[in-house]
Amino acid sequence: MPRMAACFVSVAVLSVAFGVAAADLKPSGSSARSTVATSSNVSSYELARLIDERIDARLKTAGIPASAVAADAEFLRRVYLDLHGVVPGVERVRSFLADDSADKRTKLIDELLADPRFAAHLADIWDDYLIPVADDPRYGKQRLAGWLEEAFRSKSWDRLAYELLIASGQRDQDAEVTYMLKGRETLSPAELTDLVSQYFLGMRLNCAQCHDHPFAPWTQHDYWGVAAFFTQIQYTDRRQLKSGVIRDDPAVDVGKLEDADKLRTPRFLDGTAPPSGRDAPLRQTLARWITSPENPYFARAMVNRMWSQFFGRGLVEPVDDMHEGNSATHPELLDELTEQFVASGFDLRFLARAISHSTTYQRTSMPAPGNEEDTTLYSRMAIKVLTPEQLYDSLSVVIPATSGRKPFGRNADPREEFVQFFRSEGDPLATAYERGIPQTLRMMNSPDLFSPRNESATVRRIVEPAAPASEAINCFYLHVLARRPTDDERRILDDFLAKHPGNREQAYAEILWSLINSSEFSLNH
Amino acid sequence: MNSTLSRRRFLTASSAGVALGSSWLQTLAAHAAANKLTPPKSCILLWMTGGPSHIDTFDLKPDAPDGFRGEFQPIDTSVPGIQISEHFPHFSQRMQHAAVIRSMTTPESDHRLASYHVHTGYQQRAGGLSFPALGAIASAELGRAEFALPNYVVVGTGPRGGTSSGFLGQRHQPLYVNEAVRGVQYVDPLVDNQRFDRQLGLLRELEHSFFACYQAPASQAHAIAIEDSVRLMRAPELNAFDLSRDARQDAYGPSSFGQGCLLARRLVEAGVPFIEVNMREASWDTHQQNFPRTKALSLEVDAALAALLDDLHDRSLLDRTLVVWMGEFGRTPQITSGGGRNHHPKAWSSLLIGGGVRGGQVVGETDRTATEVVERPVPIVDFLATVCQLLGIDQTKENRPPGVDRPVRIVEQDEKPITELLS
Numbered sequence: 001m002p003r004m005a006a007c008f009v010s011v012a013v014l015s016v017a018f019g020v021a022a023a024d025l026k027p028s029g030s031s032a033r034s035t036v037a038t039s040s041n042v043s044s045y046e047l048a049r050l051i052d053e054r055i056d057a058r059l060k061t062a063g064i065p066a067s068a069v070a071a072d073a074e075f076l077r078r079v080y081l082d083l084h085g086v087v088p089g090v091e092r093v094r095s096f097l098a099d100d101s102a103d104k105r106t107k108l109i110d111e112l113l114a115d116p117r118f119a120a121h122l123a124d125i126w127d128d129y130l131i132p133v134a135d136d137p138r139y140g141k142q143r144l145a146g147w148l149e150e151a152f153r154s155k156s157w158d159r160l161a162y163e164l165l166i167a168s169g170q171r172d173q174d175a176e177v178t179y180m181l182k183g184r185e186t187l188s189p190a191e192l193t194d195l196v197s198q199y200f201l202g203m204r205l206n207c208a209q210c211h212d213h214p215f216a217p218w219t220q221h222d223y224w225g226v227a228a229f230f231t232q233i234q235y236t237d238r239r240q241l242k243s244g245v246i247r248d249d250p251a252v253d254v255g256k257l258e259d260a261d262k263l264r265t266p267r268f269l270d271g272t273a274p275p276s277g278r279d280a281p282l283r284q285t286l287a288r289w290i291t292s293p294e295n296p297y298f299a300r301a302m303v304n305r306m307w308s309q310f311f312g313r314g315l316v317e318p319v320d321d322m323h324e325g326n327s328a329t330h331p332e333l334l335d336e337l338t339e340q341f342v343a344s345g346f347d348l349r350f351l352a353r354a355i356s357h358s359t360t361y362q363r364t365s366m367p368a369p370g371n372e373e374d375t376t377l378y379s380r381m382a383i384k385v386l387t388p389e390q391l392y393d394s395l396s397v398v399i400p401a402t403s404g405r406k407p408f409g410r411n412a413d414p415r416e417e418f419v420q421f422f423r424s425e426g427d428p429l430a431t432a433y434e435r436g437i438p439q440t441l442r443m444m445n446s447p448d449l450f451s452p453r454n455e456s457a458t459v460r461r462i463v464e465p466a467a468p469a470s471e472a473i474n475c476f477y478l479h480v481l482a483r484r485p486t487d488d489e490r491r492i493l494d495d496f497l498a499k500h501p502g503n504r505e506q507a508y509a510e511i512l513w514s515l516i517n518s519s520e521f522s523l524n525h
Numbered sequence: 526m527n528s529t530l531s532r533r534r535f536l537t538a539s540s541a542g543v544a545l546g547s548s549w550l551q552t553l554a555a556h557a558a559a560n561k562l563t564p565p566k567s568c569i570l571l572w573m574t575g576g577p578s579h580i581d582t583f584d585l586k587p588d589a590p591d592g593f594r595g596e597f598q599p600i601d602t603s604v605p606g607i608q609i610s611e612h613f614p615h616f617s618q619r620m621q622h623a624a625v626i627r628s629m630t631t632p633e634s635d636h637r638l639a640s641y642h643v644h645t646g647y648q649q650r651a652g653g654l655s656f657p658a659l660g661a662i663a664s665a666e667l668g669r670a671e672f673a674l675p676n677y678v679v680v681g682t683g684p685r686g687g688t689s690s691g692f693l694g695q696r697h698q699p700l701y702v703n704e705a706v707r708g709v710q711y712v713d714p715l716v717d718n719q720r721f722d723r724q725l726g727l728l729r730e731l732e733h734s735f736f737a738c739y740q741a742p743a744s745q746a747h748a749i750a751i752e753d754s755v756r757l758m759r760a761p762e763l764n765a766f767d768l769s770r771d772a773r774q775d776a777y778g779p780s781s782f783g784q785g786c787l788l789a790r791r792l793v794e795a796g797v798p799f800i801e802v803n804m805r806e807a808s809w810d811t812h813q814q815n816f817p818r819t820k821a822l823s824l825e826v827d828a829a830l831a832a833l834l835d836d837l838h839d840r841s842l843l844d845r846t847l848v849v850w851m852g853e854f855g856r857t858p859q860i861t862s863g864g865g866r867n868h869h870p871k872a873w874s875s876l877l878i879g880g881g882v883r884g885g886q887v888v889g890e891t892d893r894t895a896t897e898v899v900e901r902p903v904p905i906v907d908f909l910a911t912v913c914q915l916l917g918i919d920q921t922k923e924n925r926p927p928g929v930d931r932p933v934r935i936v937e938q939d940e941k942p943i944t945e946l947l948s
Contacts, residue, residue, distance in 0.1 A: 433743035519747035
């Protein structure tokens, strides 16, 4: 039975004091700062308490019991996958399980957030949003990923978004422009409107392109008002794939363009127009409006996306369809998180720390009697399917590269090839397993993963074949699944080894194959 | 946690699945016995990614004004009175098997949204249900549960928007084959059969143990994917993917689309009810250089399509194999300054060939510039209802998607099948 983590005792006392402060928080839209201290560690712990209060209150009203806090191993693998996008190495698993200090989870979260790998994981996620399909490998997706990684490491969310929104310059030097390009063309004002509204404002304006949105309050008027901000973009030197230049020409008059019947005067979504007589490019004006702390959509959209990154669903679902007709499961919580995120200076680590520190996040994903059917109130952790990037990186940890050989894949960029091969069609839910036959066959039969020639070396890197069977079984579980085997599993494997007709090494290779092909390995539970 | 109880839950769930499966099998067996003489039909969807220009393929307007009229000449076909583009010289001689629908009309002008709409018959709504593609519906309605090959196969690279099985789930997901000549990759086990079975047995046992604790639906979907993959690895029908054995290989031409058509015919012969073959990525999306590109693509399709129809005909498969030719929309009749044509969903053309279609017909009509439909508009529900009827699928049947409290029809209501095409 997992035990209640002792580390919560140290901060539990804060929640009493914070209960008062929480009541003072104003709902969304207001720019009022909360009474909670900002940007300090204490504040993110207080926010974690607030998350738990809000979540627990709803569960209580609904009469749904919460599952227990996850055991250390379950928590460790989960928080690694959610913050670094990869499973922990076996040494970290051993040291974490052996550590008996009360605040080891807190220390682990801090350690993971301080590591550049956190930024790399966010970069993976945003690279996929902004460029779903690899275009030109030299001047496309990979370069944007590098820019994003550096930006997530060093910049706040509003700054990063602002720089992306005003991106300009030469393709091979200013990697942030790549998301605006498709082959040798720039995205159209309409396409940029869709992208920007979806990812930075959490809304799907694209339905309003042709007709007034049936459910949300957006009209065609709103849509083309935003699109107008992108009409000054010029792309020169496009024949040179690497040296094409994006810049804005403030002299371009929207009213004189080809699509002028649809394109309106630039207008923000709140109905206001930018001040006239400006010299700055329109896009810069839009970027300022979008990333302003006063913007009611921008911070909220990111809070909702970050939440879904941890919990497999947003407080508003789908995450990019936020509007009045589609309410949050926990509206006050969304308001409060948004407010604190803005107050922190759009600090993503602050937000990630608060979420990962909450008991809500640290609950086991095992159902408890009475909460089996709950999927929206967070009575237990959702079980998410590893993204292709998480899967590749985790395989690289679990299948040690033997000397002189890339981990797997013979492609120029094996990771990108693997990721594209495992990418799902459409935009499946984080919790829906949609891997098909080609991917399953590759997991079972790829010589890059299970080369019979390297079998012996691979097994020996995990376990000494002369070790006693019980220790070896332990090793494989710690190594592949980052936990110790259950008694049931021990029994199954003892039995398997006893009946195995071949040598130990071969039996171990078979166990490795089975564990890597288990659903547990492909899931974040 | 109480693992005994959970395990019982798992066993109950899986035995319910078995019971469901076997009663379904019995129904199917009874159905098959009643229809011994009419084996189930198959469908080959030739998907023209990007949206072909209707005014330059099957709805030519030689009298349209400059700036609209294309460069290609109309030619006569084997059916008097029907003319099509000169760049389908072989297909034109097989028009007696085909119906041209010149009055397709749909709402979406974005590639992704239009592909989804045309494949599923529904518009993609924010936060809405994920609807199954026609191929997944055919898999569910015509597929055989005991069949070793997947009942739905998609051949060719390129965007695959709308091809997913949506709420019909993992069982009806398509098998994606990127390159027809390479077939299914990673299908050979790395170890001998005995060892493969042993590790698979271990995997299954360990899965029970994990599922008992976590009861994740994702675990069940994973198990289905493993079982389907293993079944495919062992299927004698796998040789359907080996094109090099086929005597007709050269007739289909060397293009990946041509070889995809050959694979489709071999899969029909093996009993797969639905195969989609798509052309190269965004190939028909002729915003620039519409005429040279459309000409080349038309000739590529013409050669492969004629070979496919002859092959099906010679094997007596044409009457029970419906060949559908379509993309996600047509193209604007007005020619742009770059010699291109843009997206045009308001009026476009498709083909239905074989499969019991009353061939040699044209359905619907557009105005003198092929911009608007003026006769017998065919929205996607009418089109899909027609395809369903030809395949023997009841398009009014209601599905019950999990977690949704309303029934969802295979084809949304108010559909009007094109009766003149049905025998």
